[in-house]
Amino acid sequence: MFAHLLSVMIFLPIVAGLILLFAPLGRTTARVAGFGVSLAVLVLSFDVYAGFTATGKLEFVEYIPWIPSLGIAYHLGIDGISLFILMASAVLLPLVFVLFGTRSKGYYANLLLVEGAMLGAICAADLVLFYVFWEVMLLPVFFMLGLYGGPNKLPATLKITLYTIAGSLLMLASLVYLAVQYHTLTGEWSFSIEKMGLLNLSGQAAAVALFGFMIAFAIKIPLFPFHTWLPDAYTEAPSATTFVLSAIMAKIGVYGVIRVVMPAFEMEFARYALLFAYAGVISMMYCGLAAIAQKDYKRMLAFSSASHMGIIAVGVFSMNVQALTGTIYQIVAHATSTGVLFLFAGILEERTRTRAINDLGGLASKAPVFALFFAIAMLASVGLPGTSGFIGEFLIILGALKFNVWIGVFTGLSLIIGVCYMLWMFQRVFFEKSKAASESFKDLSLVEGLAFVPVMLLILIMGIYPHPFLRKIEPSTAQYIAAVAPSGVTQTVAVSPALPAELTTEKN
Amino acid sequence: MTNDFILFFPVVLVSLGAIGLMLAGTCRCFRLEHAAWASGGLFGLAFLVQLSATLACDHSLYNSLFKDILVVSPFSKAAGLVILGCGLFSVCSSISYFKRNNFSGVEYYSLLLFAAAGMLLLTMTRELVTAFIALEIMSLAIYVLVGYDRDNVLSTEAVMKYLVLGAFGGAFFAMGGAFIFGAVGSTKFHLIGNFVATNGFSASPALLAGGFFIMVTLFFKAAAFPFHAWVLDVYDGASMPITGFMATALKTAIFAVFANFLLADAALQQGWVNVLFYIAILSMFMGNFIAIGQNSLKRMLAASGIVHSGYLLIGLVALGSQQQIPGSVIAYYLAAYAAGTLGIFSALSFLSGKGEQWKNFNDFKGLAKTNPYTAFAISIFLLSMAGIPPTAGFMGKLYIIIAAIKAGHVSLAVLGIVSSIIAMWYYLRLIVLMYFHEAERSFVEEYPCRVGMVSTFVLVLCVFAISLYPIAL
Structure with a gap:
């Protein structure tokens, strides 16, 4: 349709957001404009999805040299791994504009800016470009949190900002190290992510650089012990921001590990993979247990989101096709379930003016549609068979068991913790006796209800008939694992019989 | 010869303009506004001449003028461009500053031009005596400018400190030059370099001592550790445009x-690389810790200037391995830093009010609520200084880090990054105050003139434009 589809998807929201920031427009105009732009991005994303041919290579490539003397370029492209994160963000963001109406103009402008920056980070095929978008996507979050957040917004804002900036500056050093190594080995300057994948660095300096990257991504995901910013930021942020952080931005952290770290540091990564996987296991256990104890449902969801991100991270660190496929699948599932739960929490908070679980009760009888949708998203989040969460988590646990039995066992165990806090919270908020705060709770309006229907359908379809999605993911993951996995580790693919052949051809 | 003249023309233009302004100032009908516009026009014209020289005359890498006393290289051209641009924007912010403060005279603008002439000469010089003369032309003009507000105690204190210390610096430079001449028999940089290359860096005690004295002067002028203490008081006492x-x-x-001095020969740079290494680190961290403690915005910016000197020293450390890269890296970083810093001082020039009564962090609480555009501009400048993409400051820092890692100084690059993490604290502090706090006073009357506003927003554009400009290595 367009020659520069990805660029249009990235810069349409950014330009629109900047115009909204500076133009003297009303709140409603801004909201409608924001919704329109995010819908336009959604339409473009369908175009991308339809045109994507799952070759396992980068598609929709755009390449414009930026700093030729250093090989830095404006280089975009997507493959089966980034496609789904791209789709998740494009599909989910219009929802925010529909649901939250009582906000100021700058709020919508910032949402558009963050959407553009996130899409940029997902599509970037050049390290410097990736870093630019990675940093830019923090700025709107900083302003949304600081301007429109809850009562303790300032400490939360500073915490998330300093944490993430510290992480990303370490990443900057590491990515320069990568490029310089590439220059030393090949005599050519390049910051292309693909070319960095040709490197296989090992040694002490490489390990330090690896940790530079990993700390940056671990902060964004977040992984234990870099998660302490999360409960404050997620709780104090306005619901739309929490949703963006949890549903999409956290995934870009995982995506960074897959795209940048593993290809460039195959040997070193394999050496520390078990350590990283245990960090993932600890964060899922720890955050799950912390979630049980929460009295504030938004904070509980924050911990639950972190706990599930731990599972996704384990999927990446297991370094096999099943786990990675499951990870990509679970990235979408987590966005549509746990991410969407934050939207419900936002609605709940807006209408009841409380975040305490104990203040609520008996909502199911007052708002059956809301309760139903909430239940579907919640069950997908805990991984009930028949929902999208099941497929993703099943594949991840399968892969984790192959990687290391204990990691697999712990991953499975943490799902039980997830069921505990989720169902307990659901029982207290939606059943039991009605409380004062929940007395006047109104069900979702027709528009709101209709807005959620596609997401609910997506959860169910992805849970019952995953094949069309897996078909798009697998070529990329298989090829990726074949290129990345250290020799000696045998790979067998259970999901699709066509893949072993590809594996052997690519493994050299 | 014609080519020589064209390359030298900006210096001629600026110095003749300065003299002309000084003479015109005696005429009663020549008012302050005329002087401001005339000096702005001269800076603009010289900038364009320099730009055309930069774009057109790059057929040879080095053009020597006047028998090797002056040398024009791409690096000196770029530095000249930055200096002339700084002069232009300083004139703009002076115009808005002196709408509120009435201690200016025609000589003020003339002195700005004199200082710029000295600086331009300094970028081209390849010889110690010329360097000393250029240094003094620049410094004398700056001393007067720092103390221009004679009724102000702070300003008087500032000029006292700067003059005394600066005089020491000048004397050190002259003495260093004499020592080096005694050892080498020449004051030309490349001959000194040749001497060091053949006889070794520590061949003669006079050479060591001379180099030491010259380095001390340069560290002092660049506000690098341990000669940084004057910066806070002098920057605080000088008026906003002059500080900028x-x-x-x-x-x-x-x-x-x-x-230029270090580039003369790799051996000379190697002799100093260890010192530069530690001074870079100490400047960055010392500057950061001083900046964290400040309540005055001006003093914070002064301290952050020490940090940026540290980054630039990283560039100098990386100079040895490949001579081409760091030169352009340093010029780029200077341009990026200049755009951000000038922008802030340009905004402060019209925000600080009469007698600079508002220059503390807390005076800018809630600025974004009343003046969203100015707050946005200041935020962009701060983000650029902090090195957040997509601003020029980020690209500058990226190039510095690339140069450092390429030269094998990974630890220096990492420490530079740690220092910019610390720096986030005080840059973000102002943004947080401007955006996330309620306004305690109205800022409405702070727009006495358009020039300041326009130049501030032009600088915002510069910050983004510079970030997109690819450096050629």
Whole structure:
């Protein structure tokens, strides 16, 4: 349709957001404009999805040299791994504009800016470009949190900002190290992510650089012990921001590990993979247990989101096709379930003016549609068979068991913790006796209800008939694992019989 | 010869303009506004001449003028561009500053031009005596400018400190030059370099001592550790536009001559690389810790100037391995830093009010609520200084880090990054105050003139434009 589809998807929201920031427009105009732009991005994303041919290579490539003397370029492209994160963000963001109406103009402008920056980070095929978008996507979050957040917004804002900036500056050093190594080995300057994948660095300096990257991504995901910013930021942020952080931005952290770290540091990564996987296991256990104890449902969801991100991270660190496929699948599932739960929490908070679980009760009888949708998203989040969460988590646990039995066992165990806090919270908020705060709770309006229907359908379809999605993911993951996995580790693919052949051809 | 003249023309233009303004100032009908516009026009014209020289005359890498006393290289051209740009924007912010404060005279603008002439000369010089003369032309003009507000105690204190210390610096430079001449028999940089290359860096005690004295002067002028203590008081006492001019143009000139001196020969740079290494680290961290403690915005910016000197020193450390890269890296970083710093001082020039009554962090609480555009501009400048993409400051830092890692100084690059993490604290502090707090006073009357506003927003554009400009290595 367009020659520069990805660029249009990235810069349409950014330009629109900047115009909204500076133009003297009303709140409603801004909201409608924001919704329109995010819908336009959604339409473009369908175009991308339809045109994507799952070759396992980068598609929709755009390449414009930026700093030729250093090989830095404006280089975009997507493959089966980034496609789904791209789709998740494009599909989910219009929802925010529909649901939250009582906000100021700058709020919508910032949402558009963050959407553009996130899409940029997902599509970037050049390290410097990736870093630019990675940093830019923090700025709107900083302003949304600081301007429109809850009562303790300032400490939360500073915490998330300093944490993430510290992480990303370490990443900057590491990515320069990568490029310089590439220059030393090949005599050519390049910051292309693909070319960095040709490197296989090992040694002490490489390990330090690896940790530079990993700390940056671990902060964004977040992984234990870099998660302490999360409960404050997620709780104090306005619901739309929490949703963006949890549903999409956290995934870009995982995506960074897959795209940048593993290809460039195959040997070193394999050496520390078990350590990283245990960090993932600890964060899922720890955050799950912390979630049980929460009295504030938004904070509980924050911990639950972190706990599930731990599972996704384990999927990446297991370094096999099943786990990675499951990870990509679970990235979408987590966005549509746990991410969407934050939207419900936002609605709940807006209408009841409380975040305490104990203040609520008996909502199911007052708002059956809301309760139903909430239940579907919640069950997908805990991984009930028949929902999208099941497929993703099943594949991840399968892969984790192959990687290391204990990691697999712990991953499975943490799902039980997830069921505990989720169902307990659901029982207290939606059943039991009605409380004062929940007395006047109104069900979702027709528009709101209709807005959620596609997401609910997506959860169910992805849970019952995953094949069309897996078909798009697998070529990329298989090829990726074949290129990345250290020799000696045998790979067998259970999901699709066509893949072993590809594996052997690519493994050299 | 014609070519020589064209390359030298900006210096001629600026110095003749300065003299002309000084003479015209005696005429009663020549008012302050005329002087402001005339000096702005001269800076603009010289900038365009320099730009055309930069774009057109790059057929040979080095053009020597006047028998090797002056040398024009791409690096000196770029530094000259930065200095002239700084002069232009300083004139703009002076115009808005003196709408509120009435201690200016025609000589003020003339002195700005004199200082710029000295700086331009300093970027081209390849010889110690010329360097000394250029340094003094620049410094004398700056001393007067720092103390221009004679009724102000702070300003008087500032000029006292700067003059005494600066005089020591000048004397050190002259003495260092004499020692080096005694050892080498020449004051030309490349002959000194040749001497060091053949006889070794520590061949003669006079050479060591001379080099030491010259380095001390340069560290002092660049506000690097341990000669940084004057910066806070002098920057605080000088008027806003002058502080901005000193922080950017003066630093550019000093680093230009610094790089030229070290570039003369790799052996000379190698002799000093260890010292530069530690001074870079200490400048960054010392500057950061001083900046964290400040309540005055001006003092914070002064301290952050020390940090940026540290980054530039990283560039100098990386100079040895490949001579081409760091030169352009340093010039780029100077341009990026100049755009951000000048922008802030340009905004402060019209925000600080009469007698600079508002210059503390807390005075800018809630600025974004009443003046969203100015707050946005200041945020962009701060983000650029902090090195957040997509601003020029980020690209500058990226190039510095690439140069450092390429030269094998990974630890220096990492420490530079740690220092910019610390720096986030005080840059973000102002943004947080401007955006996330309620306004305690109205800022409405702070727009006495358009020039300041326009130049501030032009600088915002510069910050983004510079970030997109690819450096050629």
